[in-house]
Amino acid sequence: MSFSINAAFDSGNIRLIGITGDRVDLEIVKDHQSDFYQWFYFRVAGAAGRRLTFRILNAGGSAYPFGWPGYRTRASTDRKAWHTVDTRYADGVLEFDWPGGAAAGDAATSDGQIVWFAYFAPYTMEQHADLVARIAARPGVRHRELGTSLDGQAIDCFDIGTGPKSVWLYARQHPGESMAEWWMEGALDWLTSAAAAPLLEAATVHVVPNMNPDGTRRGHLRTNAAGVNLNREWHAPTPERSPEVLCVRNAMDETGVNFAMDVHGDEAIAANFIAGFEGVPSWTERRGNLFVEFGQRLAAHTPDFQTALGYEKSQPGRANLSMSTNQLAERFGAVSVTLEMPFKDHDANPDPAFAWSPERSAKLGVSCLEVLSEMIGDL
CATH class of the missing domain: 2.60.40.3120 (Immunoglobulin-like)
Structure with a gap:
């Protein structure tokens, strides 16, 4: 046959x-x-x-x-x-x-x-549409379409909570990093549960589950419909190249940002880790300490996170402000975090059958928000 x-x-x-x-x-x-x-x-x-x-x-x-x-x-x-x-x-x-x-x-x-x-368990645009429908129907959730992509697809955003602090969670600037939307699924389920009440009293959480719907549907690794890497557009997004970034950043300008997390996947490092904003001109020790504390608390909270492995830190004043984590830290004085999950496995506690998986990605989303809930008063 x-x-x-x-x-x-x-x-x-x-x-x-x-x-x-x-x-x-x-x-x-x-x-x-x-x-x-x-x-x-x-x-x-x-x-x-x-x-x-x-x-x-x-x-x-x-x-x-x-x-x-x-x-x-x-x-x-x-x-x-x-x-x-x-x-x-x-x-x-x-x-x-x-x-x-x-x-x-x-x-x-x-x-x-x-x-x-x-390459990794997919999270397609059809799955994204199901997620949007499911979460938008839940009590206390406000859905907005912030804009559209170059192919005309919606940039969906959920606003959850009523607290004065402004938290932004966004994922899949790089569409091939599908674990990022599995993380979002876990995060959104937690945010619409009773467990999230303390966080939502202290903060309003804005969630963009997929920044790059065109790249997702087209089967891209890293870029949108115009071949543009969205995570190099945050200093000067345009309607012609990066309307996805432009509409999200405009919405952030309206709310301000106290805490932000940009969710990604990393090809080479077999671990979950975070990267920060050490090189921004406005860096302060207080914000730097809060970033470090978030990582330390997350590592203590779940065996699926560690702080030993990660990217090299930027030198003072040398941060790339075209990247969202740096731009938001500089623009808003935010504690801004890039989360990276592996395409391989989290080697500290590997799973031979599934490696790093959708289920573990979703659970890490919950863990990140549980730690944020503990720290929100200091942000």
């Missing part, structure tokens, strides 16, 4: 190069008008009972090839449970296997006729 490869769906990305027996050669498609690529998501029909080997031939030229060593591809036969499968990287080629049925430990049997593979 023959099999077929297809990525012509919401968030899909792959190009078939050739099939030789049970070996499939592929390439990841670049973001539109950009050289960035790394995100892949495709399905294989007719896979039942076949052991297949897939080779992504252009992996070595991807945006972050140093992220491939130690990485494990995600696979699913139901698009709900995303297990890891054996993956190797050598000589610029990423290679992974489908064992002929169940991905490691999956309850699915070899009778499964279709299997999906992805």
